[in-house]
Amino acid sequence: MYVSEWENGKRKIAGRYAEILRNILGLTSEELSGTSARAASPIGADGYDELIGRIDSARNVSLGLVQTFMDQTELLRTMDRQMGAAGLVDQMTGHLAKLEDALTFAVLPDTRRPVAVALAGAATLAAWQALDVGAVERAWRHYELGKRAAQEANEPMYLAHAMAEQAYVLCDAGRPELAVELVRDAWRIGVNRLSPRLQAWLHAAEAEICARAGMRDDCRRSLDRAASCLPDGPEDRDPDMLSIFLNGGHLARWRGNALAMLGDDDAVGSLYAALDASDPTFIRATAGLRCELAQAHLAREEFDQAREHLRHARLLARRTGSVRHRRRIEQITGRLY
Template sequence: MDKRAFDAIDIPAWVWDRDETCQTLKNRDVSGLFNLAAKYSGASQVRISTATGISQGRISQIIRKQRYITDLEVYERIATGLGLPDHARMLLGLAPLDIASPTGNQDDSHREQAEELAARLEAAAAVDSTMVMILTTDTNNLRLLDRRLGVSAIADKMRAQIAQIERAHRHAIRPGIRTRLAHVLSETAALAGWQAIDTCALSDAWDHHERAISAARAAENSALLAYACGQQAYVLVDLGQPAEATELLQHVRATYDHRVPGHLRTWLAAAEAEAAAVLGDEAACRTALDQAAALLPEGETDPDVPYVSLNRHHLARWRGNCLVRFGDPDTIEDLRSALAGMDGTYNRAEAGLRCDLAHAFLAMGELDAAQPHLHRAGQLATLTGSRRHGRRVKELTRAATRGSR
């Protein structure tokens, strides 16, 4: 690697005072910031990557505006890596490093920052209970759209929703409103995290779940915290670390099991069963599945945990997904039962279910029976933009091709 990749990025001080730069900072235009670094310091994407701790591939996507930053901690890394002086950090919405004597001695700049902060606080003060309810409804609607259409159809709306809630939460003064905003932020970030898992963007998924966990703590809500941690375990599964995922889920259940509603308790048990199945621990998997079945309450949803939708058909799908890995002969009946009980609004879930059915039929050597499910799974994976299920369809299709020879 070029030794210059580890050199500090030195952008001339006067660049930060330009009107164009100030506007870039106010807009939190990270693409523009990276272009400034390249233009005025000659920094390559590799050098920016080294300075900020962001992968070079992601740097390239950010510059092309194919990816956006929403995490405050990442903004901090960017500000540090590019050497932003304190008045530039404040324009970006970050605290100055030297609070007593911020860099940039221009009184006009300081006055502008004070006015900017006052405006943000005033805007946040306008957020009342009705506004929080609207934001909550928007997140619920995005969740319903995600089930039907997948992340690709609502990606821009998700980014805007997270940014709006995060901005309001950061500047909210009234404790009650701030707590409720943290609740909505945790739900929304967890949804974004699951979408990132579905598109195989695992680093993004981890960051979204970290945001969801932090917001859940701010909201002082055990259910949100347990759910975000439980979903984060799926990132570990997809990273090839099912043992660590199982351990995390066992810890979450031991810590929160009797402090959260029944639907979430069931969800956590089923998630542990899935991680154990990937790990290859059939006994632990079956134990967790039996616990999930025993915990399942009546009714499909609980208004206290709207992010968990779970009934006996969903649990049958989960059971089939787990036990197909062990060649259980009852798997197909579980999956058929789950498919019969689906209401047509869970397109991404149906893609996974069809993959499981195809897998089960292929394991029994019934190639013709597997093909319609593979075909439909492929259609649904394309409709929802699910790279996760799309990859599985390709793997099963290759297995079917080998089996037909």
């Protein structure tokens, strides 16, 4: 009864129910209630004292505090990959709000730039989390915020990364050709100013998106470029771009995923190599890998193996609350039966 009354606007969602629903659905308070986005606190007609107070507070943002912001982003990133995004909406929303306020009232470039860098990284993480829980408009807006912050900070690596991830929103919306254009534009913007690991990541992302667009030759060329750019060794973290995790094992998974979408027999070997090398703490990534193995076996008409990987994927998707992976599981399941 309550659900019907909430949907029809006859009853307001009480605080304890709102908290439960936010965590289950991965929604912000505004999205749950249908109200507009967070309004700025009023300064008032004669509120110069309050304005100056905010400007002074922003001016006092030290590099140590910026590092605290970035440490909080890192904590949220770790929690996200292990537990999923649905239960982190409130924390992520509050984190972004603090960073936006710090940037809004910072005046001089030497204060604004480090805050903008921190905001660019946090906004892109928030966008990927929103995409994972199916909040596509929120994801798009967060990517736009991340891009603006990266431009403010004059950080082409952050800008290219945000643009390439934003291309996945277009893919999920059924516009892979436009997504290809966006990820290639990201490369052009960052050319000669990107770390080797980020270069490899961009090529791998382009390969996957080309596969989704049915561009077989472009996909293979991008995979080869990714392999040529990727630094040797087991290290996967890019010290210059903390959002990037990529090594040979990860790239094998990406290769297998792209080839599976193209129906290539080589996909299965790459995906099993990636599964053997996978980090068990990357729960959501492992769910995606299981989906890719199911898809690869399905292309080979190996239905029992496909069902087994789907079973594992479904369990992992439930653990993380990933709407995106659940949709993918349903799509592959529909092709099995």
